[in-house]
Amino acid sequence: MDQSGEPEPILNHRVLLLDGTVTPLVLTVDGLLRWSDKGHRCLSVEKEVLGFSTDGPKIKIKAIVEDGDGLFCFGSRGALVRKVFVFQPLSEDSHRLWCLKLREFIDLLGRPKRLFVFVNPFGGKRAASKTFLDYVKPLLEDAEIDITLQETEYQRHAEEVAYSLDLTKYDGIICVSGDGILVEVVNGLLRRSDWVVAIKTPLGVVPAGTGNGMAKSLLHSVGDPCTACNATLAIIRGHKCSLDVATILQGEAKHFIVLMLAWGLVADIDIESEKYRWMGSARLDFYALQRMLSLRHYRGGVSFVPAPGFEDYGEQTRYDNETDSIVDVGSLGEGEPINIQRHGYQGPNINLKELNWRKIDGPFISVWLHNVPWGAENTLAAPDAKMSDGFLDLILVRDCPKLSLLSLMSDLSNGKHVKSPFVTYIKVKAFILKPGVQVEQPDREGIIDADGEVLARGRGTFTSGQKTLMQYDKLQISVHQGLATLFSPLAIDQIKWPRS
Numbered sequence: 001m002d003q004s005g006e007p008e009p010i011l012n013h014r015v016l017l018l019d020g021t022v023t024p025l026v027l028t029v030d031g032l033l034r035w036s037d038k039g040h041r042c043l044s045v046e047k048e049v050l051g052f053s054t055d056g057p058k059i060k061i062k063a064i065v066e067d068g069d070g071l072f073c074f075g076s077r078g079a080l081v082r083k084v085f086v087f088q089p090l091s092e093d094s095h096r097l098w099c100l101k102l103r104e105f106i107d108l109l110g111r112p113k114r115l116f117v118f119v120n121p122f123g124g125k126r127a128a129s130k131t132f133l134d135y136v137k138p139l140l141e142d143a144e145i146d147i148t149l150q151e152t153e154y155q156r157h158a159e160e161v162a163y164s165l166d167l168t169k170y171d172g173i174i175c176v177s178g179d180g181i182l183v184e185v186v187n188g189l190l191r192r193s194d195w196v197v198a199i200k201t202p203l204g205v206v207p208a209g210t211g212n213g214m215a216k217s218l219l220h221s222v223g224d225p226c227t228a229c230n231a232t233l234a235i236i237r238g239h240k241c242s243l244d245v246a247t248i249l250q251g252e253a254k255h256f257i258v259l260m261l262a263w264g265l266v267a268d269i270d271i272e273s274e275k276y277r278w279m280g281s282a283r284l285d286f287y288a289l290q291r292m293l294s295l296r297h298y299r300g301g302v303s304f305v306p307a308p309g310f311e312d313y314g315e316q317t318r319y320d321n322e323t324d325s326i327v328d329v330g331s332l333g334e335g336e337p338i339n340i341q342r343h344g345y346q347g348p349n350i351n352l353k354e355l356n357w358r359k360i361d362g363p364f365i366s367v368w369l370h371n372v373p374w375g376a377e378n379t380l381a382a383p384d385a386k387m388s389d390g391f392l393d394l395i396l397v398r399d400c401p402k403l404s405l406l407s408l409m410s411d412l413s414n415g416k417h418v419k420s421p422f423v424t425y426i427k428v429k430a431f432i433l434k435p436g437v438q439v440e441q442p443d444r445e446g447i448i449d450a451d452g453e454v455l456a457r458g459r460g461t462f463t464s465g466q467k468t469l470m471q472y473d474k475l476q477i478s479v480h481q482g483l484a485t486l487f488s489p490l491a492i493d494q495i496k497w498p499r500s
Contacts, residue, residue: 011101016088025087027098031105033061035087043085045105050082050142050236052102059098061085062142064233080229082142111238112171112202112487114146118158118185120177120209121151128208132176135228136206143236152181155453155467162188172202172487174235176228178209179259183451186245186484187256193343199245204235204487211376211452213259214486217387222489226377234489241490242388242482244371247347248450250475254347258484259451260375261477263435264298264366265291265397267449272462292405297363298446299436305355307391307427314358320432348480352430360396360424363439365405368395369431369477373415383415384427390481392431396424431477445472 011027015035026034031045043049043063050062067081089095117136121129129151140147148170152158162173162185175181182205189198206228207215216226218241224230248255262270273287303317370382370393382393400408400422411417418425435458438444445458448470458472 011097013094013098014090015094016090018086022090025098027101027105045102046109046237049102049106050139051106051144052099054095054099055086057092057095058086058088059095059102061087061102064139064142064229080233082138109238111143111236112145114148114170115140115172115174115204115235116148116150116165116170117174117176118161118181119149119151120158120175120181128176131206131208131228136174136176136232139229139232139236145236152177156184158184159188159191163191167198167201170201172204172235174204174206174487176206176208178207178211178452179205179214180209180452182214183256183258183453186258190245190256190345191343195343195345199345199484202240202485202487204231206231206235207377211379213374213376213379213381214372216374216377217372217385218486218488220374221387224489230489235487237489239488239490240485241488243484243486244388244390244392244479244481245483246369246371246392246477246479247345248455248470248475248477249347250470250473253470255450255455255469256345257371257451257477259371260381260449261369261433261451261455262367262449263300263433263446264364264368265296266366266368266375267447268296268462270449270452271447271454288409292402292409295365295402295405296446297365297399297439299363299439300367301359301361301434301436302364302367302394302396303357303359303432303434304394304426304428305352305430306358307429310426310428311356311358313424313426314360317357317359319353319355319357348478350430350478352476352478355430360398362398362436365397365400366395367433369393369428370395371479375412379412380415381412382425383418384425387486388482389427390479391427391429392477392479394424394426394428394431396426397422398424429479432474433477434474435472448472448475 008029009026010029013025014022015025016022023036028034033043033045035041048063048065050064052059052061063083063085064080065083067079089098119128119132150161158181173185175185182203185203189195189201192198205215207226208228212226215231218234219226219230243258246257248257268291269288303320306313368381370385372387373380373382373385375381382395385393395418404422408417408420408422417423435446435448444460447454447461448456454468456470456472457468
């Protein structure tokens with residue numbers, strides 16, 4: 001700071017504005033561009049400047065700012081808009097120095113320069129391609145980021161591409177979609193022989209699907225609206241956070257999830273409402289009412305390793321490995337494969353037999369396991385969930401009157417449902433699900449939903465044409481803390497800016 005309390009300037013040169021005004025342009029040590037133009041104005045290099053280009057003697061600064069009268073520092077909040085600010089330094093030396101210092105500032109921020117972008121043209125209301133063209137591409141181009149575009153063509157296409165992609169060419173992978181493409185990418189990266197390096201690739205999510213739970217969880221953490229613009233800015237700025245990844249095992253079958261697993265009411269709504277996909281996200285609310293009017297209860301049970309503070313929930317039990325359905329990771333040597341696949345990530349190295357297991361028996365209306373707070377833009381499923389705390393949040397409903405259930409479901413938008421006396425809310429480190437038949441129709445079973453896709457489908461259930469990954473049988477889940485990396489809107493540590 002100088003004696004006036006203002007940030008110390010690095011550059012302070014007179015420049016010519018488009019209207020012919022000559023004014024001082026100041027670059028401060030904390031990364032603010034200040035100038036006078038009918039009032040004192042400023043731009044934050046870190047938060048608002050996307051990139052810059054030159055046009056002869058002119059410097060064009062491309063920015064994303066809050067719409068309103070004039071970009072005053074600490075002004076009223078408004079919608080974000082792209083703007084270009086043009087300055088003309090009064091000498092060649094000044095022009096060269098401004099370009100040099102602006103480039104130094106932007107490069108020090110650690111922003112990505114090359115991104116591989118998946119666009120799912122079939123998700124949600126099929127708006128992902130338009131979202132990419134209208135919002136994502138223009139912002140990435142302003143930020144001088146090279147883009148390699150891949151539209152997904154079928155289920156698990158993104159997983160196949162991520163499995164074989166030359167990651168040395170890119171600084172991150174972006175998913176313009178709902179949550180499904182992100183899950184496919186994580187599965188593709190973790191099935192690679194170089195998974196240890198591959199899973200460190202930063203992943204970005206731009207909301208363009210039905211649920212958008214991951215994007216909502218990231219943006220809500222800093223109070224930003226869940227929009228394509230805000231999500232793209234988080235990617236451009238290059239901030240990162242860790243993300244827990246859960247491994248589902250069933251015999252030799254293995255699948256990785258990052259958002260949630262559901263069985264019962266939530267899974268039925270999520271998957272069976274596919275028949276109303278033309279309604280967009282409204283299909284979930286519409287079908288939820290149908291399901292509550294004809295409520296199903298499912299026989300079965302859950303076992304879990306409670307997080308500290310949740311040891312009193314359920315009844316004490318032993319680790320159950322009575323069938324071949326579950327592979328005991330703890331019985332294998334370190335690095336030993338747990339299925340036929342001889343490469344790729346094998347799941348967290350946890351001795352499950354030595355852990356404190358508890359159990360809760362059904363019947364259940366709903367079993368819901370969550371890794372992040374938001375299941376969709378309007379569904380705060382697990383309000384206490386963290387992106388990287390090493391635990392999954394378990395939400396159980398065993399019995400509930402229909403009117404109370406309706407109230408409970410309406411509280412999903414604010415997270416108050418977990419306070420209901422009909423809800424059990426627990427944090428767990430490991431989990432076993434034993435799915436069973438419907439109480440009302442014992443010849444019918446249920447659907448197991450993993451991150452919005454059908455993991456397993458029992459007898460007499462809705463068929464959407466999706467391939468299932470596992471059998472409708474016992475499965476085991478354990479979580480690896482902070483395994484994956486996401487582009488995040490979270491603030492970075494203070495940068496030591498270069499001096500002239």
